[in-house]
Amino acid sequence: IKYGRICPNKTLEYIDRVIYILKELNALKLKYVPEIIIIEKLAVISDTITKVMNFVLSDEIVKPDFDEYLATLSAKNADASRIQVLLIPYIFERRLTEARKTIIELFEEKNTDLTSTEKEILENLSHSFASVFEIRRVLSNGFELYNLVNEKMYKVLSLVKMNNFRGVTPGQFALCRIFPMNQEFYLLE
Numbered sequence: 001i002k003y004g005r006i007c008p009n010k011t012l013e014y015i016d017r018v019i020y021i022l023k024e025l026n027a028l029k030l031k032y033v034p035e036i037i038i039i040e041k042l043a044v045i046s047d048t049i050t051k052v053m054n055f056v057l058s059d060e061i062v063k064p065d066f067d068e069y070l071a072t073l074s075a076k077n078a079d080a081s082r083i084q085v086l087l088i089p090y091i092f093e094r095r096l097t098e099a100r101k102t103i104i105e106l107f108e109e110k111n112t113d114l115t116s117t118e119k120e121i122l123e124n125l126s127h128s129f130a131s132v133f134e135i136r137r138v139l140s141n142g143f144e145l146y147n148l149v150n151e152k153m154y155k156v157l158s159l160v161k162m163n164n165f166r167g168v169t170p171g172q173f174a175l176c177r178i179f180p181m182n183q184e185f186y187l188l189e
Contacts, residue, residue, distance in 0.1 A: 128179035
């Protein structure tokens with residue numbers, strides 16, 4: 001009614017049509033926001049894990065222990081891809097110092113400038129677990145896994161492109177490490 005006094009009827013129809021189109025565009029935009037959020041979330045998780053890995057390879061307390069860890073596995077002269085594979089169990093299973101702190105705890109202590117998102121990711125990473133899973137389904141962005149130990153199903157999102165898992169099929173078994181975050185599970189190894 002307010003616009004009726006100022007604008008002629010044709011203009012009101014035009015404004016209504018523009019509002020309708022804007023609502024439709026907004027609805028279309030909302031359909032793509034979750035995909036963008038997922039991609040950004042995966043990137044932040046991967047970046048945070050990479051920071052922890054770089055910390056292991058450069059920290060004056062952690063690096064000597066990691067070198068000793070590699071020596072016990074006869075992997076002292078391993079290539080970069082093999083070292084990356086060995087970093088994941090080291091990060092999540094090793095405890096250092098007299099206080100028996102995890103690598104993630106040491107990383108948080110040394111990096112006080114972490115964002116709230118990175119802190120949340122690190123907190124969730126500390127709840128990761130490894131188990132034997134049966135692959136029930138291969139999804140476009142992850143897997144549906146059945147945990148043979150606790151007999152639960154997990155829909156797990158991959159942090160890497162799915163083409164890295166060519167040849168993985170339902171019915172196969174895998175030793176995986178997964179972690180929960182925001183009511184979703186992510187595959188670490």
